[in-house]
Amino acid sequence: xxxxxxxxxxxxxxxxxxxxxxxxxxxxxxxxxxxxxxxxxxxxxxxxxxxxxxxxxxxxxxxxxxxxxxxxxxxxxxxxxxxxxxxxxxxxxxxxxxxxxxxxxxxxxxxxxxxxxxxxxxxxxxxxxxxxxxxxxxxxxxxxxxxxxxxxxxxxxxxxxxxxxxxxxxxxxxxxxxxxxxxxxxxxxxxxxxxxxxxxxxxxxxxxxxxxxxxxxxxxxxxxxxxxxxxxxxxxxxxxxxxxxxxxxxxxxxxxxxxxxxxxxxxxxxxxxxxxxxxxxxxxxxxxxxxxxxxxxxxxxxxxxxxxxxxxxxxxxxxxxxxxxxxxxxxxxxxxxxxxxxxxxxxxxxxxxxxxxxxxxxxxxxxxx
Numbered sequence: 001x002x003x004x005x006x007x008x009x010x011x012x013x014x015x016x017x018x019x020x021x022x023x024x025x026x027x028x029x030x031x032x033x034x035x036x037x038x039x040x041x042x043x044x045x046x047x048x049x050x051x052x053x054x055x056x057x058x059x060x061x062x063x064x065x066x067x068x069x070x071x072x073x074x075x076x077x078x079x080x081x082x083x084x085x086x087x088x089x090x091x092x093x094x095x096x097x098x099x100x101x102x103x104x105x106x107x108x109x110x111x112x113x114x115x116x117x118x119x120x121x122x123x124x125x126x127x128x129x130x131x132x133x134x135x136x137x138x139x140x141x142x143x144x145x146x147x148x149x150x151x152x153x154x155x156x157x158x159x160x161x162x163x164x165x166x167x168x169x170x171x172x173x174x175x176x177x178x179x180x181x182x183x184x185x186x187x188x189x190x191x192x193x194x195x196x197x198x199x200x201x202x203x204x205x206x207x208x209x210x211x212x213x214x215x216x217x218x219x220x221x222x223x224x225x226x227x228x229x230x231x232x233x234x235x236x237x238x239x240x241x242x243x244x245x246x247x248x249x250x251x252x253x254x255x256x257x258x259x260x261x262x263x264x265x266x267x268x269x270x271x272x273x274x275x276x277x278x279x280x281x282x283x284x285x286x287x288x289x290x291x292x293x294x295x296x297x298x299x300x301x302x303x304x305x306x307x308x309x310x311x312x313x314x315x316x317x318x319x320x321x322x323x324x325x326x327x328x329x330x331x332x333x334x335x336x337x338x339x340x341x342x343x344x345x346x347x348x349x350x351x352x353x354x355x356x357x358x359x360x361x362x363x364x365x366x367x368x369x
Contacts, residue, residue, distance in 0.1 A: 022047070023057070030055050030066040040064050091119075311341035320346040327364040330357060337362040 023036055023044035030036065030046045036057060040046070046055040046066065058078050059065030067078055079097035091106040106119035124138040141158045150156070161177045184193050202208050218233045220226045236251045254268040273281045288304050305319040318340055324330040325348050331337060334346070337359065346357040346364060357364045 025049055029053070030064070032059070032065050033063045035066065036064045038062060309341075311343075313341070315339065315341035316344075317341045318344045320344065321349055322346065323350055324348060325350060325353065325355065327357075330364040 023040040023046055025047035027048075027050050029048050029051070036044065036046065038061065040057050041061055042057055042059070044057045044064075046057075047053075048055065053068055055066040055068055057064040058067040058081060079095055082092040082094040085091040085093070090109060091104065094103045094105070095101075096103040104120070108117045122138055124136075127138060128136050130136055143158070145156060163175055163177060165175055180195050182193050182195055184190055198213050200211050200213050202211055216233050218231060220231070238249065238251055240246070240249060256263075256265055256268070258264060271282060271285050273279050304321050307317045307319070309317050311317070315338075320330075320334050322330070322333045324333040324346070330346050334340070340359060342359050342361060344359040346359075348355040348357065356367045358367055359365075
């Protein structure tokens with residue numbers, strides 16, 4: 001005997017809701033093409049009360065096909081069979097038999113509402129509640145390659161982002177592949193706040209010809225329109241605010257931790273040309289233009305380049321640039337002689353009167369005199 005949920009006597013609204021999902025139940029297994037024919041909707045469920053098996057109609061209302069599992073007990077929804085979410089099927093979750101992957105397809109409810117639309121949002125506030133020496137991860141992708149062998153132009157990636165714009169947009173809009181915002185607010189105290197961390201380690205005794213912590217590829221295809229304002233591979237923006245200054249602040253830091261037999265590393269920074277014979281190279285290997293201080297009319301901020309060598313008094317060796325033309329005006333420009341080691345250089349950048357000075361015995365000497 002088959003009992004239909006909609007035939008049970010209880011609250012009409014609850015009965016209507018249940019009937020959309022749980023069509024019926026019985027002591028025997030449903031029969032394809034007959035059980036529920038003409039009454040069970042696609043996706044409707046049937047419970048076999050003897051075995052405890054849950055069946056789903058994967059056929060049609062006219063001729064049901066009963067599949068075991070509904071993604072809860074057995075987990076078999078069948079290929080290309082979507083689970084829909086939201087009023088009007090705002091999002092679907094499907095195993096795509098063509099792409100051979102699980103496909104999640106969200107849809108924006110309207111063109112303007114809400115202002116911020118998210119395909120997926122994970123609210124992890126209740127996850128970050130541990131105390132003591134514990135860790136919490138909002139999203140954890142894990143896995144690796146054990147024995148299957150890659151060959152040729154093949155890749156493994158834990159995360160891939162692919163975005164294509166073909167719209168003619170207006171205004172100051174932009175598109176980002178990844179956006180991360182970390183904040184320490186109100187009276188929060190934390191040892192370190194980091195926007196991101198990338199760790200790449202060679203932990204094998206076998207060969208690994210190349211290790212790259214980060215590779216950035218910014219390219220304008222041949223024959224296409226280059227940006228009119230700026231093309232930058234990596235931009236670091238700094239703002240120390242107006243509170244108490246920190247002990248040290250740097251746009252980029254390269255830290256050498258080589259303690260083993262290998263090393264030392266070849267260089268902390270390298271720029272090179274890797275194009276064809278028509279490659280035009282760089283105009284400058286290092287460009288410090290616009291790095292000068294603006295406040296109080298000062299022309300330099302202590303120095304343009306500080307070298308690794310110090311003197312016996314721990315004073316730095318620095319290369320300065322400015323417009324001063326004598327010992328006295330250089331001191332006014334860069335500061336007292338007690339701040340800098342003998343051997344420092346100062347390039348006087350003056351039209352038709354450029355000179356090179358070196359600090360010797362606490363005096364800036366004109367090397368061209």
